[in-house]
Amino acid sequence: MTGENDPFVQLQQVTLTYGQGEKTVAALGETNLKIGKGDFVALVGPSGCGKSTILKLVTGLITASSGWVFVAGREVGAEPVRVGMAFQNPTMLPWLSIRDNVMLPLKIVPPFRQQFRAKRKTEFRDRADALLKQVGLAGFGDKFPWQLSGGMLQRASLCRALIHDPQLLMLDEPFGALDQFTREELWAIMQDLWMTRRPTVLLVTHDLKEAGYLANRVCVMRARPGRIVEDCHVDLPRPRTIEMTYEPGFVSLTQRLRELIVSARAPDAAKTEVPA
Amino acid sequence: MKAINRRRLQSAAVIIGFFLLWELICVVFHVKEIVLPRPSQILTTLWLQAPAIWPHTVQTLYTTLVGFGLGILTGVFLGVLIGSSRLAYDVGYPLLIGFSSIPKVAVVPIFVLWFGAGTVPAVLTAMIMSMFPIVVNVATGLATTEPELEDVMKALRATKLDILTNVGLPRAMPYFFASLKVSVTLAFVGTVIAETVASNRGIGNLMMIASSSFDVPLVFAGLLVLAVLGVGLYAIFSVIEGRVIGWAKRKDDFALG
Numbered sequence: 342m343t344g345e346n347d348p349f350v351q352l353q354q355v356t357l358t359y360g361q362g363e364k365t366v367a368a369l370g371e372t373n374l375k376i377g378k379g380d381f382v383a384l385v386g387p388s389g390c391g392k393s394t395i396l397k398l399v400t401g402l403i404t405a406s407s408g409w410v411f412v413a414g415r416e417v418g419a420e421p422v423r424v425g426m427a428f429q430n431p432t433m434l435p436w437l438s439i440r441d442n443v444m445l446p447l448k449i450v451p452p453f454r455q456q457f458r459a460k461r462k463t464e465f466r467d468r469a470d471a472l473l474k475q476v477g478l479a480g481f482g483d484k485f486p487w488q489l490s491g492g493m494l495q496r497a498s499l500c501r502a503l504i505h506d507p508q509l510l511m512l513d514e515p516f517g518a519l520d521q522f523t524r525e526e527l528w529a530i531m532q533d534l535w536m537t538r539r540p541t542v543l544l545v546t547h548d549l550k551e552a553g554y555l556a557n558r559v560c561v562m563r564a565r566p567g568r569i570v571e572d573c574h575v576d577l578p579r580p581r582t583i584e585m586t587y588e589p590g591f592v593s594l595t596q597r598l599r600e601l602i603v604s605a606r607a608p609d610a611a612k613t614e615v616p617a
Numbered sequence: 618m619k620a621i622n623r624r625r626l627q628s629a630a631v632i633i634g635f636f637l638l639w640e641l642i643c644v645v646f647h648v649k650e651i652v653l654p655r656p657s658q659i660l661t662t663l664w665l666q667a668p669a670i671w672p673h674t675v676q677t678l679y680t681t682l683v684g685f686g687l688g689i690l691t692g693v694f695l696g697v698l699i700g701s702s703r704l705a706y707d708v709g710y711p712l713l714i715g716f717s718s719i720p721k722v723a724v725v726p727i728f729v730l731w732f733g734a735g736t737v738p739a740v741l742t743a744m745i746m747s748m749f750p751i752v753v754n755v756a757t758g759l760a761t762t763e764p765e766l767e768d769v770m771k772a773l774r775a776t777k778l779d780i781l782t783n784v785g786l787p788r789a790m791p792y793f794f795a796s797l798k799v800s801v802t803l804a805f806v807g808t809v810i811a812e813t814v815a816s817n818r819g820i821g822n823l824m825m826i827a828s829s830s831f832d833v834p835l836v837f838a839g840l841l842v843l844a845v846l847g848v849g850l851y852a853i854f855s856v857i858e859g860r861v862i863g864w865a866k867r868k869d870d871f872a873l874g
Contacts, residue, residue, distance in 0.1 A: 397768075400771075402768055402771055424772045424774075425772075426769050428765050432769060434766075434784065434787065434788075436864040445783065446773050449773045449779055449783070450774065501769075505773075511772065
């Protein structure tokens with residue numbers, strides 16, 4: 342299931358520091374991480390521990406200070422890997438209808454972009470509508486972003502992240518700003534989307550229940566410098582249900598994760614200086 | 618619908634009331650025509666002198682529109698350049714602010730020196746006056762793109778041009794239209810300044826000649842023509858704005874269309 346022998350994403354002795362000279366801040370200490378193709382990995386930890394940094398390294402938005410980031414067997418950026426991203430803020434373009442927002446990646450990413458003019462009113466349109474239907478937004482394609490609620494926008498944002506069949510899906514606290522019920526509903530939708538399409542997913546969250554429910558592996562991180570301190574496998578059958586999250590096995594898992602984060606924070610709180 | 622009609626009626630009443638008050642004050646205080654003509658006198662002059670005023674009006678409108686058009690082109694070009702490049706921003710902004718601080722009246726003689734008196738200096742003055750707000754607004758619209766949105770685009774391996782056309786420019790549209798409404802009136806100011814200084818045609822020139830012969834009602838008639846032209850163009854751009862960027866105002870009829 343984890344496919345660690347043939348990783349799709351691999352971080353090898355990666356570090357990241359900001360600033361120069363004496364003012365350097367280590368955002369990410371030496372980090373090693375392997376993610377198998379089609380796996381679902383969650384990164385949890387306190388804020389400022391470099392969760393989002395790992396996401397940005399893997400998508401090539403920032404470059405590592407040292408070490409190597411490999412995606413699809415080659416250094417990041419060398420291989421044209423299709424990437425989808427969704428953030429806490431849905432960042433829909435207000436001048437486009439929901440359907441056009443969802444179709445945006447098709448306009449940008451090859452091989453779709455060459456066909457965009459020809460197929461945007463036929464095949465691509467149906468594709469967007471089908472995806473919107475899957476997340477419960479059937480019939481909302483012609484609406485504009487301001488006419489939808491936050492939860493609905495977040496669903497649309499997931500559609501936009503998935504429309505171009507990404508091999509790699511990056512989720513940066515996409516459910517963070519939603520209420521509990523909407524969140525749980527979207528977890529189920531997310532699991533459904535993952536199971537039908539099987540992209541390699543990297544989810545950043547600070548919700549342990551969310552991490553345990555969605556991911557195959559949960560990586561616990563600590564801050565200053567950010568590093569992965571624990572890598573837990575979640576061996577629950579799929580599709581998982583919200584009821585499962587109340588069972589003893591799941592509760593003890595989240596408790597263990599919680600303790601790991603708290604104990605990772607404890608020695609850190611005493612230290613004021615960043616180790617060089 | 619009724620509420621809208623009532624609002625329109627009210628604003629029309631206030632505007633007409635302003636002119637009636639003006640008329641009344643002139644009559645009550647016996648204000649001389651040479652100091653401040655009554656609105657009725659201005660309208661009479663406008664009516665009687667219409668054949669003489671008309672060619673000047675056409676000339677001014679033509680000059681303004683050409684200058685404004687050029688102002689939009691150069692303004693958008695410079696705005697995109699400054700808004701999307703750090704270097705251009707650092708170099709361009711101080712230059713631009715310095716340039717726009719220069720009184721445009723002072724520039725007209727230079728244009729006359731280069732191109733001779735007539736339409737060309739007026740077009741250029743209208744252009745440089747209308748350009749500045751467009752540059753600033755387009756640049757601001759581009760520079761304030763959400764970083765997360767840019768991340769989404771970059772993760773899709775979008776080129777700079779992709780980001781500009783799909784995110785930057787549409788985002789800058791409300792800023793652009795806001796600046797157009799300011800710029801179009803500034804273009805009129807530029808035209809009239811140049812016409813006053815160095816031209817033998819246009820409303821500016823007409824007003825110059827009228828004031829030198831103390832024909833104050835004709836001067837005011839010229840002002841009225843300018844005001845009407847300005848309001849007209851402003852209204853046209855407001856309508857276009859509503860059509861193009863209804864999303865920014867969350868207009869429901871935009872959503873349905």
